[in-house]
Amino acid sequence: MIKVNLLATNPGVAPPREWLPREQRSALGGASVLLVTALALGGYWYYQASQRATIATQVAAAQTELTRLKAAAAMVERTNTRRTELGERLALIERLRASKRAPVSLLETVSYSMPDGLWLLEIRQAAASVQIDGRATSITSITDFTERLQNSGYFLRPVEILSTSTEAIDDVSLVRFVVKAEVVPPQSPAEAAAAVPPTVAGGPVATVPGA
Numbered sequence: 001m002i003k004v005n006l007l008a009t010n011p012g013v014a015p016p017r018e019w020l021p022r023e024q025r026s027a028l029g030g031a032s033v034l035l036v037t038a039l040a041l042g043g044y045w046y047y048q049a050s051q052r053a054t055i056a057t058q059v060a061a062a063q064t065e066l067t068r069l070k071a072a073a074a075m076v077e078r079t080n081t082r083r084t085e086l087g088e089r090l091a092l093i094e095r096l097r098a099s100k101r102a103p104v105s106l107l108e109t110v111s112y113s114m115p116d117g118l119w120l121l122e123i124r125q126a127a128a129s130v131q132i133d134g135r136a137t138s139i140t141s142i143t144d145f146t147e148r149l150q151n152s153g154y155f156l157r158p159v160e161i162l163s164t165s166t167e168a169i170d171d172v173s174l175v176r177f178v179v180k181a182e183v184v185p186p187q188s189p190a191e192a193a194a195a196v197p198p199t200v201a202g203g204p205v206a207t208v209p210g211a
Helices: 020-111 141-153 189-194
Strands: 116-128 129-136 160-169 172-182
Touching: 020 116, 020 141, 116 141, 129 141, 141 160, 141 172
Parallel strands: none
Antiparallel strands: 116 129, 129 172, 160 172
């Protein structure tokens, strides 16, 4: 009798078991590549979205800071403009006060500078120039008058004697004179505080034409 073994070529050895068919291995490899690519693209997109959000936040913060700085700059400019306007107003007020005090100060200075034996006929002022007409009993009185005007600090040096002439009134010989002086320009409060008081003695001696 002849026996044939149809189950195995090698008796007692089991054939190896395949978990994944060979035909599906290539498909699984391709799917793995696609999955990795999709994950990489997703990560890159997330990174770009995060960067855009960060940049947008920084731009918004910079815009807010720029707006704040513009407002601060505008406030500083308004403050400087206001300060300039106030300075101009104060200067105008000071000029107006000086212009109101000027006639009184002029008359006081001239009156205090008059020696005995001298009287005035007319005082004319054009801007800073002052011309004084008067009579005196002697040339010495006129010279003393000009020296006192110079030392008062109200007028610039020198005070000039423009002319002198002899007149007889009621058989009394008098000297008619014309004196010219320039008023010292007004000073600001700061300059006036820092100014040195004028000296009382000294200074150029006025000359008398024809004396």
